[in-house]
Amino acid sequence: MLRVSSSxxxxxxxxxxxxxxxxxxxxxxxxxxxxxxxGSGYFPKVLAALLIGFGVLGVMRSVTIESPAITPISWxxxxxVLLACMLFALLLxxxxxxxxxxxxxxxxxxxxxxxxxxxxxxxxxxxxITVCALVFVVGLGIPMPLVGPWLEPAVSLLPxxx
Amino acid sequence: MKRIxxxxxxxxxxxxxxxxxxxQVGPGKTMTLMVPYPAGGLSDAIARLLAPALAxxxxxxxxxxxxxxxxxxxxxxxxxxxxxxxxxxxxxxxNELILSPLVNKDIKFKPDQFRHITQITQNPLMIVLRPDxxxxxxxxxxxxxxxxxxxxxxxxxxxxxxxHVLTEDMAKQIGAKVVHVPYxxxxxxxxxxxxxxxxxxxxxxxxxxKGLQEQKRLRMLAWIAKQPNAFAPDVAATGQSKSxxxxxxxxxxxxxxxxxxxxxxxxxLNKAMANVMKTPExxxxxxxxxxxVIDTTSTDAADKYFASEVAKLDAMTKDMKFxxx
Amino acid sequence: MDIFANLWLxxxxxxxxxxxxxCLVGCFLGTAIGVLPGLGPTATIAMLLPATFALEPVSALIxxxxxxxxxxxxxxxxxxxxxxxxxxxxxxxxxxGYKMARQGAAGRALAAAAIxxxxxxxxxxxxxxxxxPPISEMAGQFGPAEYFSLMxxxxxxxxxxxxxxxxxxLAMIVLGxxxxxxxxxxxxxxxxxxxxxxxxxxxxxxxxxxxxxxGIAEIxxxxxxxxxxxxEVAPVKGLMPTREDWxxxxxxxxxxxxxxxxxxxxxxxxxxxxxxxxxxxxxKASKNGHLLGTGxxxxxxxxxxxxxxxxxxxxxxxxxxxxxxxxxxxxxIGAMIVKNIVPGPTVMTAEPALFWGLIASMWVGNAxxxxxxxxxxxxxxxxxxxxxxxxxxMIAVFCAIGxxxxxxxxxxxxxxxxxxxxxxxxKKLGCEPAPMLFGFVLGAAMEEYLRRTLLISHGDPSVLVxxxxxxxxxxxxxxxxxxxxxxxxxxxxxxxx
Numbered sequence: 001m002l003r004v005s006s007s008x009x010x011x012x013x014x015x016x017x018x019x020x021x022x023x024x025x026x027x028x029x030x031x032x033x034x035x036x037x038x039g040s041g042y043f044p045k046v047l048a049a050l051l052i053g054f055g056v057l058g059v060m061r062s063v064t065i066e067s068p069a070i071t072p073i074s075w076x077x078x079x080x081v082l083l084a085c086m087l088f089a090l091l092l093x094x095x096x097x098x099x100x101x102x103x104x105x106x107x108x109x110x111x112x113x114x115x116x117x118x119x120x121x122x123x124x125x126x127x128x129i130t131v132c133a134l135v136f137v138v139g140l141g142i143p144m145p146l147v148g149p150w151l152e153p154a155v156s157l158l159p160x161x162x
Numbered sequence: 163m164k165r166i167x168x169x170x171x172x173x174x175x176x177x178x179x180x181x182x183x184x185x186q187v188g189p190g191k192t193m194t195l196m197v198p199y200p201a202g203g204l205s206d207a208i209a210r211l212l213a214p215a216l217a218x219x220x221x222x223x224x225x226x227x228x229x230x231x232x233x234x235x236x237x238x239x240x241x242x243x244x245x246x247x248x249x250x251x252x253x254x255x256x257n258e259l260i261l262s263p264l265v266n267k268d269i270k271f272k273p274d275q276f277r278h279i280t281q282i283t284q285n286p287l288m289i290v291l292r293p294d295x296x297x298x299x300x301x302x303x304x305x306x307x308x309x310x311x312x313x314x315x316x317x318x319x320x321x322x323x324x325x326h327v328l329t330e331d332m333a334k335q336i337g338a339k340v341v342h343v344p345y346x347x348x349x350x351x352x353x354x355x356x357x358x359x360x361x362x363x364x365x366x367x368x369x370x371x372k373g374l375q376e377q378k379r380l381r382m383l384a385w386i387a388k389q390p391n392a393f394a395p396d397v398a399a400t401g402q403s404k405s406x407x408x409x410x411x412x413x414x415x416x417x418x419x420x421x422x423x424x425x426x427x428x429x430x431l432n433k434a435m436a437n438v439m440k441t442p443e444x445x446x447x448x449x450x451x452x453x454x455v456i457d458t459t460s461t462d463a464a465d466k467y468f469a470s471e472v473a474k475l476d477a478m479t480k481d482m483k484f485x486x487x
Numbered sequence: 488m489d490i491f492a493n494l495w496l497x498x499x500x501x502x503x504x505x506x507x508x509x510c511l512v513g514c515f516l517g518t519a520i521g522v523l524p525g526l527g528p529t530a531t532i533a534m535l536l537p538a539t540f541a542l543e544p545v546s547a548l549i550x551x552x553x554x555x556x557x558x559x560x561x562x563x564x565x566x567x568x569x570x571x572x573x574x575x576x577x578x579x580x581x582x583x584g585y586k587m588a589r590q591g592a593a594g595r596a597l598a599a600a601a602i603x604x605x606x607x608x609x610x611x612x613x614x615x616x617x618x619x620p621p622i623s624e625m626a627g628q629f630g631p632a633e634y635f636s637l638m639x640x641x642x643x644x645x646x647x648x649x650x651x652x653x654x655x656x657l658a659m660i661v662l663g664x665x666x667x668x669x670x671x672x673x674x675x676x677x678x679x680x681x682x683x684x685x686x687x688x689x690x691x692x693x694x695x696x697x698x699x700x701x702g703i704a705e706i707x708x709x710x711x712x713x714x715x716x717x718x719e720v721a722p723v724k725g726l727m728p729t730r731e732d733w734x735x736x737x738x739x740x741x742x743x744x745x746x747x748x749x750x751x752x753x754x755x756x757x758x759x760x761x762x763x764x765x766x767x768x769x770x771k772a773s774k775n776g777h778l779l780g781t782g783x784x785x786x787x788x789x790x791x792x793x794x795x796x797x798x799x800x801x802x803x804x805x806x807x808x809x810x811x812x813x814x815x816x817x818x819x820i821g822a823m824i825v826k827n828i829v830p831g832p833t834v835m836t837a838e839p840a841l842f843w844g845l846i847a848s849m850w851v852g853n854a855x856x857x858x859x860x861x862x863x864x865x866x867x868x869x870x871x872x873x874x875x876x877x878x879x880x881m882i883a884v885f886c887a888i889g890x891x892x893x894x895x896x897x898x899x900x901x902x903x904x905x906x907x908x909x910x911x912x913x914k915k916l917g918c919e920p921a922p923m924l925f926g927f928v929l930g931a932a933m934e935e936y937l938r939r940t941l942l943i944s945h946g947d948p949s950v951l952v953x954x955x956x957x958x959x960x961x962x963x964x965x966x967x968x969x970x971x972x973x974x975x976x977x978x979x980x981x982x983x984x
Binding site: 048051054070076093101105 | 534657677710908917
């Protein structure tokens with residue numbers, strides 16, 4: 001009975017295998033050409049095959065060598081930080097930079113176990129948004145709308161003009 | 163999906179319909195001049211010259227937006243996704259609007275989705291040789307291509323660029339075989355010309371060629387035109403040769419909007435551009451780049467010119483197989 | 488000798504108050520944008536281009552050059568402080584720099600980076616002044632075959648970058664090379680692994696991948712169960728290098744400068760490879776080489792010197808031939824053209840004041856950057872002592888804005904998220920990402936050069952070994968690979984037994 005003594009190698013090997021296999025699968029139609037006159041498929045498919053080789057070796061290593069166990073996955077930061085980035089990407093164009101950054105900053109901050117919504121953090125967030133808006137959007141002219149089309153009707157009701 | 167969400171958001175906030183963008187070129191609005199390349203190229207420099215002049219002319223802010231990628235395809239797609247109100251104008255050339263959709267099957271737009279407002283610059287093309295190339299004239303060069311034991315290698319700045327298409331067309335005319343060696347940009351290509359890795363290239367003229375020729379880093383063989391160009395009048399033209407008398411082409415850039423832009427907006431933009439292109443500062447600055455400033459024509463003439471270029475390049479690329487390399 | 492007259496002319500141009508001022512503005516702006524990940528010198532210079540039209544050509548070029556090497560200085564700052572390498576070249580600086588910062592030695596690390604950069608900048612200014620034309624002649628010897636072989640050597644060097652298992656380092660390099668094939672294949676013009684997204688037509692952007700794998704993944708793993716309470720940085724011990732630091736830095740600086748100067752001459756490939764190659768060399772050449780990666784000063788001095796030397800030398804093809812080695816050089820050429828100066832070999836004779844003024848200003852600028860950066864160290868060091876729960880959302884926001892600003896599209900943000908996840912998984916599995924990034928950077932270019940070599944030789948691969956420079960590089964790679972693999976092989980066998 002084989003015993004997996006290095007789960008790190010097992011998983012890394014499986015990842016190499018999966019990426020290599022995907023590379024071959026999706027790249028199957030790219031022409032190989034010949035070694036002297038390579039087609040667009042030659043390089044990626046050779047690399048994908050090599051990756052599969054590394055994957056097989058990795059799985060084999062997992063029963064022959066010892067490595068420390070994988071530390072447990074911390075789901076809270078993983079999910080919240082990635083979600084925050086996704087929300088920023090989703091909101092940036094329709095809702096504008098200010099809203100997107102506020103949502104981003106709050107979601108991201110919630111990933112910390114010490115997160116608490118106090119006045120200090122809110123002020124910090126407001127300062128961060130202001131500085132970034134001034135530097136990047138106004139100063140450097142990166143084409144991000146400060147206020148996106150979702151909120152334009154709301155802004156037009158305000159008593160002052162932008 | 164986006165539209166549904168925005169409608170929902172509008173309704174939830176109690177504002178009903180989202181106000182539609184007004185179809186007006188005029189004071190108080192912000193315009194975007196779209197450059198289909200990352201910041202830094204020559205076309206970007208020209209756009210940054212044009213933008214302030216155009217802003218003054220129209221009395222509104224004109225921002226330059228650089229959106230590179232997919233040989234200009236991403237920027238062109240973005241233009242087609244914005245309202246047809248003339249608030250986004252596109253500075254483009256046949257490379258991205260005509261050839262890119264022909265080469266890249268992931269690009270879904272067609273040249274006829276754009277309206278040509280006016281031409282702005284024109285760049286004459288040249289045949290440039292490696293410095294130690296034996297051919298002295300166009301006719302000798304053509305002989306060299308035909309007599310070569312193995313196909314002669316030439317450089318270009320990419321599959322499906324005008325220079326690639328044009329060289330293949332020339333080879334077909336004279337019945338020679340050539341090998342296309344694509345590069346990612348002019349600099350590495352000219353390096354390989356200088357070290358004689360490739361034999362020749364067809365490329366727009368630049369003022370630096372004279373210095374490079376003196377230093378034996380390249381040799382200007384001929385203008386691809388009926389007559390030599392005033393930038394270097396002592397270099398012959400293909401039109402004067404026996405073997406390629408009808409080989410003439412240049413590369414140009416113009417301002418484009420969506421095809422369905424209202425006529426009055428297009429005319430207003432055309433008029434504004436005409437005034438911009440008359441200002442001496444803009445003319446000298448563009449002239450310094452080695453480009454020829456083109457006097458603005460009517461929108462009709464611009465449209466006809468664009469249509470004729472589309473037809474010409476379409477015919478040239480008909481029997482080229484881009485994928486089979 | 489002419490050279491002194493020329494340099495004197497250059498200095499007299501560079502130290503006029505107006506040029507000093509624009510040099511300072513450039514250096515300051517460059518440092519500022521270098522510190523922010525993503526937003527690079529190219530975008531900044533492009534935005535400032537219209538403003539420079541009003542300046543004298545030499546002032547405009549001096550300012551642009553200042554932005555360029557200022558950004559090199561600034562880039563290492565974020566790499567060291569918060570493990571955010573905004574450019575290819577600072578990936579290796581982050582390896583030891585970030586560890587030093589965590590150990591409370593951020594001040595010494597930053598100072599080492601600034602001093603090494605200054606040293607390399609000074610040496611290279613002299614080199615350019617003395618040898619610019621012959622250097623560009625030498626670069627002309629490099630055709631596609633030589634570039635390919637050079638990259639093979641670079642890949643072998645990348646194996647050395649990993650501290651852990653050679654097996655995984657090799658696998659990660661192959662994975663990186665594979666990722667490099669995403670996008671339009673230059674040689675055939677076909678799209679690979681783009682899945683119909685035009686956004687992928689130009690491949691994955693290095694900064695996006697690096698921000699995901701380093702920036703985002705680092706944040707997630709720092710926040711692991713209670714991790715953010717322990718993350719308090721060790722108290723800072725001294726801002727300036729100690730006497731011992733100096734004696735360790737100087738040989739590393741010399742090695743780094745040499746490697747950077749040699750590789751920087753080669754347009755395109757050189758700049759990115761310089762710092763990697765210097766780091767890999769340092770691992771073998773320095774007496775503390777085995778400690779590299781644990782947070783030692785040699786691991787900063789050498790790649791930073793190489794990086795700056797490479798950046799400085801990339802001016803050579805632009806100055807002597809009018810051919811840009813990178814987008815910043817292309818912008819400088821654009822500025823010259825608009826000013827009615829014909830870039831190319833004639834600049835040196837037709838515009839001696841501009842040519843030598845620019846060269847002299849490089850040294851002046853490097854000195855300014857040193858003067859500007861050393862006092863800033865105190866402020867930077869205080870910044871990372873902000874509690875992590877306040878710091879990390881800021882880092883994440885800067886990452887996201889930086890990634891967006893690369894090509895003004897949110898698509899890149901999703902790619903960053905994907906690589907953030909992937910980077911976290913790699914961390915869990917103990918696979919080091921640096922070799923992968925290096926493989927990624929070289930992958931597309933390597934394939935391009937190999938296929939170009941074969942196109943030109945009509946399919947005959949023997950040119951790789953019949954051209955002397957290429958053959959020498961490949962031979963060197965084989966020797967290095969043997970040296971790396973043999974001990975590792977022996978070790979594995981010893982473990983198995």
